[in-house]
Amino acid sequence: MAEKLTGQTIVFQNPPRIISHASVVGKDEGKGPYGKSFDLVYDNAKCGKASWEKAEKKMVSDAIELAMGKGSLAANNIDLLIGGDLLNQIITANFLARDLDIPFLGVYGACATLVEGMALGAALLDGGFADCTLIFASSHYQTAERQYRTPLEYGAQYPPYKQWTVTGAGAYTLGWLGGEVQLTQATFGSVIDLGVNDPNDMGSAMAPAAADTIIQHFIDLQRGPQDYDLILSGDLGEVGKSLLIELLLEKNLSVKKKLQDCGALIFKGLKGYGAGGSGVGATATMLGSMLIPRLVSGELKRVLLVGTGALLSPVTVKQNESIPCIAHALTVEKIPGG
Amino acid sequence: MAEKLTGQTIVFQNPPRIISHASVVGKDEGKGPYGKSFDLVYDNAKCGKASWEKAEKKMVSDAIELAMGKGSLAANNIDLLIGGDLLNQIITANFLARDLDIPFLGVYGACATLVEGMALGAALLDGGFADCTLIFASSHYQTAERQYRTPLEYGAQYPPYKQWTVTGAGAYTLGWLGGEVQLTQATFGSVIDLGVNDPNDMGSAMAPAAADTIIQHFIDLQRGPQDYDLILSGDLGEVGKSLLIELLLEKNLSVKKKLQDCGALIFKGLKGYGAGGSGVGATATMLGSMLIPRLVSGELKRVLLVGTGALLSPVTVKQNESIPCIAHALTVEKIPGG
Numbered sequence: 001m002a003e004k005l006t007g008q009t010i011v012f013q014n015p016p017r018i019i020s021h022a023s024v025v026g027k028d029e030g031k032g033p034y035g036k037s038f039d040l041v042y043d044n045a046k047c048g049k050a051s052w053e054k055a056e057k058k059m060v061s062d063a064i065e066l067a068m069g070k071g072s073l074a075a076n077n078i079d080l081l082i083g084g085d086l087l088n089q090i091i092t093a094n095f096l097a098r099d100l101d102i103p104f105l106g107v108y109g110a111c112a113t114l115v116e117g118m119a120l121g122a123a124l125l126d127g128g129f130a131d132c133t134l135i136f137a138s139s140h141y142q143t144a145e146r147q148y149r150t151p152l153e154y155g156a157q158y159p160p161y162k163q164w165t166v167t168g169a170g171a172y173t174l175g176w177l178g179g180e181v182q183l184t185q186a187t188f189g190s191v192i193d194l195g196v197n198d199p200n201d202m203g204s205a206m207a208p209a210a211a212d213t214i215i216q217h218f219i220d221l222q223r224g225p226q227d228y229d230l231i232l233s234g235d236l237g238e239v240g241k242s243l244l245i246e247l248l249l250e251k252n253l254s255v256k257k258k259l260q261d262c263g264a265l266i267f268k269g270l271k272g273y274g275a276g277g278s279g280v281g282a283t284a285t286m287l288g289s290m291l292i293p294r295l296v297s298g299e300l301k302r303v304l305l306v307g308t309g310a311l312l313s314p315v316t317v318k319q320n321e322s323i324p325c326i327a328h329a330l331t332v333e334k335i336p337g338g
Numbered sequence: 339m340a341e342k343l344t345g346q347t348i349v350f351q352n353p354p355r356i357i358s359h360a361s362v363v364g365k366d367e368g369k370g371p372y373g374k375s376f377d378l379v380y381d382n383a384k385c386g387k388a389s390w391e392k393a394e395k396k397m398v399s400d401a402i403e404l405a406m407g408k409g410s411l412a413a414n415n416i417d418l419l420i421g422g423d424l425l426n427q428i429i430t431a432n433f434l435a436r437d438l439d440i441p442f443l444g445v446y447g448a449c450a451t452l453v454e455g456m457a458l459g460a461a462l463l464d465g466g467f468a469d470c471t472l473i474f475a476s477s478h479y480q481t482a483e484r485q486y487r488t489p490l491e492y493g494a495q496y497p498p499y500k501q502w503t504v505t506g507a508g509a510y511t512l513g514w515l516g517g518e519v520q521l522t523q524a525t526f527g528s529v530i531d532l533g534v535n536d537p538n539d540m541g542s543a544m545a546p547a548a549a550d551t552i553i554q555h556f557i558d559l560q561r562g563p564q565d566y567d568l569i570l571s572g573d574l575g576e577v578g579k580s581l582l583i584e585l586l587l588e589k590n591l592s593v594k595k596k597l598q599d600c601g602a603l604i605f606k607g608l609k610g611y612g613a614g615g616s617g618v619g620a621t622a623t624m625l626g627s628m629l630i631p632r633l634v635s636g637e638l639k640r641v642l643l644v645g646t647g648a649l650l651s652p653v654t655v656k657q658n659e660s661i662p663c664i665a666h667a668l669t670v671e672k673i674p675g676g
Contacts, residue, residue, distance in 0.1 A: 002469040005417060008441050010467050051657055079343060080526060087651070088426040090446050094529060094649035098662040103346050103526035105454060106649075106664075108428050108444040116443060120458070127465025129348050131340040188418060188441035191432060311432035311444075313425070319389055324436040326444075 004126070007220035008213075009187040016125040017179040017335065018172055019132070020071030021292065022063045023285035026141065026167030029277075032267050037289035038168075039066050045142050045167065056085065056092045056140040059169040061099065064136055067171040071178065078102050078173070079130035082121050084113040085138045086165075086280060087147060092138050102134070111206075111235045111280040112189075113137045114170065114287070115307025115328045119186035121174050122330075131175060138169035139279030148199070148314060162200045163237040163278035166266055170284030180296045185221065185331040189213035191311065193324040199317050202310040202325075203240020203263075203275055209325035210236060210308050211247040217304065217329045218253070225255045229300040232291055234283040234308040234327075235263035237275035262286035283307050287332075295334045302333045342464070345558035346551075347525040354463040355517040355673065356510055357470070358409030359630060360401045361623035364479065364505030367615075370605050375627035376506075377404050383480050383505065394423065394430045394478040397507040399437065402474055405509035409516065416440050416511070417468035420459050422451040423476045424503075424618060425485060430476050440472070449544075449573045449618040450527075451475045452508065452625070453645025453666045457524035459512050460668075469513060476507035477617030486537070486652060500538045501575040501616035504604055508622030518634045523559065523669040527551035529649065531662040537655050540648040540663075541578020541601075541613055547663035548574060548646050549585035555642065555667045556591070563593045567638040570629055572621040572646040572665075573601035575613035600624035621645050625670075633672045640671045 004010055022039045030041030040062055047055040060083070068074070081100060084107040085092040097104035109116040114137035121133035142152060144165040150156045174183070192212050196205035210233055218224055225231065225248075236244055241261045248255050262282040267273035287305060294300045307330075312323045342348055360377045368379030378400055385393040398421070406412070419438060422445045423430040435442035447454040452475035459471035480490060482503040488494045512521070530550050534543035548571055556562055563569065563586075574582055579599045586593050600620040605611035625643060632638045645668075650661045 002417065002463075002466055004466040005468060008417075013466075053653060053657065079340065079346075084446065086427075088653065089424075089448065089649065089651035091649070091651045091654050094662055094664075095654070095659070097529040097664075098531050098649075101528050103528050104664060105458070105526060106446040108422065108446045110427070120443070123462060123465060123467050125340075127461060127467065128340055128342040128351075129461050129465065130343055188443060190439050190441050191435040193436050311427065311429070311436075313427035313429045315391060315426065316429050316433070319391065321433070324432055326432075326435075326442060 008216050009185055009220035010123060011185050012122060012126040012183060014126050015182040015184045016122040016174045017176060018181045019175045019179045020067050021172045021288035022066030022070060023168065023170045023288040024059050024063045025285055029166060029168055029266055032270055034266060034290050038285060052140060052142040056138055056143050057095050060092055060096045060136055060138045063169040063171040067173055071173045073173055075100055075102050078132050078134045080105065080124065080133045082107060082117040082133060083136040084108050086144050109326055110309030110311050111278060112307035112309030112326050112328050113280045114284045115305060115330050118172060119328055119330055122183045122186060125174055133174045134171060136171040137280045137284040139165050139281035141165045141167045144279060159200050160274055161239045162274040163203060163263060163276055164273050165279035166277040166281035168281030168285035170288050180335055181292055182333055182335050183330055184333050187213055187217040187329040189327045191324045191326050193322050195322045197322040199312060202278060203237040204243055205310050205323040206236055206308040206325040207240045207243035207247060210244050210306050210327040213327040213329050214306060215251055225253055225258050228258060228302050228304045230303045231255055231259045232303055233261045233306045235278040236261045236308055237263045237278060239275045302331065305330045305332050346554050347523055347558035348461060349523050350460060350464040350521060352464050353520040353522045354460040354512045355514060356519045357513045357517045358405050359510045359626040360404030360408065361508045361626040362397050362401045363623055367504060367506055367604055370608055372604060372628050376623060390478060390480040394476055394481050395433050398430055398434045398474055398476045401507040401509040405511055409511045411511055413438055413440055416470050416472045418443065418462065418471045420445060420455040420471060421474040422446050424482050447664055448647030448649050449616060450645035450647030450664050450666050451618045452622045453643060453668050456510060457666055457668055460521045460524060463512055471512045472509060474509040475618045475622040477503050477619035479503045479505045482617060497538050498612055499577045500612040501541060501601060501614055502611050503617035504615040504619035506619030506623035508626050518673055519630055520671055520673050521668055522671050525551055525555040525667040527665045529662045529664050531660050533660045535660040537650060540616060541575040542581055543648050543661040544574055544646040544663040545578045545581035545585060548582050548644050548665040551665040551667050552644060553589055563591055563596050566596060566640055566642045568641045569593055569597045570641055571599045571644045573616040574599045574646055575601045575616060577613045640669065643668045643670050
């Protein structure tokens with residue numbers, strides 16, 4: 001009966017299209033190599049709001065408004081919102097959804113949240129349950145730092161391999177008409193935990209989960225790295241990216257020339273960002289502002305986007321647990337002739 | 339194209355069945371009127387573990403093991419796990435999924451999480467993306483209380499309309515063969531916030547969201563209360579339940595004789611439980627241990643299950659935000675001749 005499932009991989013019968021999208025980022029992300037590609041760069045972390053949490057919501061709200069505008073979509077054109085973020089009880093997403101009269105599904109996969117939501121949104125379209133879904137996700141350096149680590153006012157010092165949470169939000173509308181990019185397959189990952197317990201080293205914790213999902217995707221579709229122009233991971237950073245290359249090489253999969261990482265790219269060339277960016281904002285903004293333009297231009301034809309998530313919490317860290325991780329993969333392709 | 343969507347309501351073409359299920363609860367829930375119906379009652383809040391958080395995970399683990407056993411299902415029979423809970427970063431669900439080598443999707447809809455997951459799990463089956471999904475959710479009085487309110491050791495006093503978080507976990511396998519109950523429609527709700535800002539009064543906050551989704555469900559399917567033997571809400575408690583009856587009466591929908599609430603029922607007759615139970619554990623345990631047996635016996639034929647969620651966090655309460663709420667509805671029916 002599950003005619004669209006092979007192993008862990010869903011093959012969409014009617015591949016949903018990304019109709020429109022928008023990415024908004026903070027000041028520091030705006031200084032990076034993709035600064036001019038984002039739709040909106042805020043000049044301060046509070047975005048004119050009274051708290052960082054309200055600022056994060058404002059970012060998502062702007063991204064959604066921009067994406068809907070680009071697709072000429074009104075709220076009544078959208079059947080379902082799917083979104084999440086890194087804050088406790090995904091309050092950014094919940095409070096955002098309060099302002100829109102659209103049915104809402106909250107999802108949580110840490111920094112894999114965007115890809116989880118995109119895969120679900122695409123499946124609901126292909127399954128005949130919706131004609132248009134809007135997927136969004138966000139992270140914010142200041143809200144994440146005070147929740148996951150220490151209040152910034154403490155001035156804590158960090159190891160050089162630390163990653164920096166991206167301040168950014170992305171919104172994507174999926175549907176049948178318009179756009180030049182489509183989603184053709186999705187692989188949902190299992191939770192993998194090889195025992196890394198340093199919450200500053202999430203790249204190393206997540207790399208095995210990314211490897212597991214990529215390998216499974218290749219097995220299910222009888223493909224390999226040669227079938228993709230690019231494998232784009234979420235937020236492994238430089239350390240996790242190197243580890244992923246090694247892990248895949250152990251399985252005779254050479255991805256060194258094919259692998260890039262949203263977190264490693266977003267702050268590239270800037271000083272003081274350790275191993276790069278992290279947070280679901282990395283994937284949520286780089287998919288739209290870096291990847292889709294390269295697909296639209298024809299430079300890339302088929303890309304495997306691999307959202308990576310570290311499923312820890314400050315409570316589990318204090319209770320001496322290691323860090324369970326997950327990765328979900330999505331094939332993003334230029335529409336032939338599109 | 340969205341041939342299975344009417345308004346906000348999904349109509350399953352091939353209604354997925356609940357193949358097997360299990361509910362486990364804490365000591366106090368075991369003393370309530372449904373105490374003998376649960377599959378397992380723990381005699382202490384730590385379930386033999388070192389922390390309440392680990393205890394909550396143990397409960398989910400037991401519920402899943404029992405549900406899989408009753409359905410004669412092994413991990414490799416299950417295509418997808420979908421689950422969530424009330425803890426920050428849904429750590430119960432994430433750490434549970436770590437122990438199972440099954441693809442996992444984390445969801446968060448506060449106390450509507452179970453119904454959100456069931457509706458998604460059913461849609462993925464009907465869409466051809468899975469043959470078997472396992473949905474789970476949990477809450478735990480001690481873990482929730484110290485996270486959302488104050489550490490129990492402080493001995494805080496509460497208003498009489500307060501609800502008490504249910505210590506309980508439920509697991510449900512959905513598929514095509516076996517079972518006597520099927521899921522025929524699902525209505526995903528929008529986020530509603532009428533300005534209630536007392537985190538002890540979540541029943542009043544959630545009732546308008548429940549009313550909105552129920553009304554939408556009736557409009558979409560051209561049905562009314564007369565088409566259901568029972569409308570079962572999640573965790574409105576006695577206060578929220580009364581308010582929901584009033585809100586629906588304003589729309590000429592009389593549900594007084596048709597409406598029951600999992601939270602109001604689970605502690606019924608016990609002293610000291612304010613307006614009743616709350617938490618996703620209420621729905622997650624009462625669906626399996628109270629509702630399904632009444633459907634199987636033929637006492638009920640068609641029920642509207644309405645998961646209700648208050649999407650607040652301690653941070654939003656401190657930032658003087660009111661409480662956004664959501665409700666998702668699922669039609670649960672006895673299989674004709676089943």
